[in-house]
Every structure is written in C-alpha cells, then in structure tokens.
Amino acid sequence: MIELERCQPEKNMARYYRLEIECDLFGQLLARRTWGRIGRSGQSRSTPVASLEEAWAELRLWETRKRRRGYCDRP
Incomplete structure (x- = not known):
C-alpha cells in the first residue's frame, strides 16, 4: 500500500x-485508488489487472x- x-x-x-492491490470476491486482481479530504471517507476506483506486475505498474504510474x-x- x-x-x-x-x-x-x-x-x-x-x-x-x-x-493498493487487492483481490475481489471472484479472485480478480484489482489496483485500487482511494482519494479525498483527510478525515473523510473519500472516493475510490478499482482497475482490473491481469498480473501482480501489471498492478504494481499501474500503482507506480499513479504515484508518479x-x-x-x-x-x-x-507520516
């Protein structure tokens, strides 16, 4: 994460x-992005990915x- x-x-x-990377109920890997104002629940979006490497690439792209x-x- x-x-x-x-x-x-x-x-x-x-x-x-x-x-973060997570798995849904059907075993599909997801790259999840959650954002919002600190102290609030915010919004999230999940992108299905084929492999763990693809998930990390997606997360690194958004991190950059x-x-x-x-x-x-x-902190």
Whole structure:
C-alpha cells in the first residue's frame, strides 16, 4: 500500500491518496485508488489487472502523477 498526502493550510487543502492491490470476491486482481479530504471517507476506483506486475505498474504510474502534483509520503 502507498499512502500520500498533500497539505497546504494557506489554501485550506488537506488531501490524501491511497494506492493498493487487492483481490475481489471472484479472485480478480484489482489496483485500487482511494482519494479525498483527510478525515473523510473519500472516493475510490478499482482497475482490473491481469498480473501482480501489471498492478504494481499501474500503482507506480499513479504515484508518479500525484508526486508531480505535490503529494508526499504520509507520516
């Protein structure tokens, strides 16, 4: 699991982004992204993937995108 956050008090911004790999009830691997305001449940989206390597590639892609936008590791 990868957890990132972006806090900018001057803009009243406190967001999180969570990336994880999970398996659904049918055994399908999923790359799940969950995001929202810190302290709230937020939204999530799951992408079915064929292999563990493909799942990690998907998560690394989103991690790179979010780090470019100012997200950093969650303490």
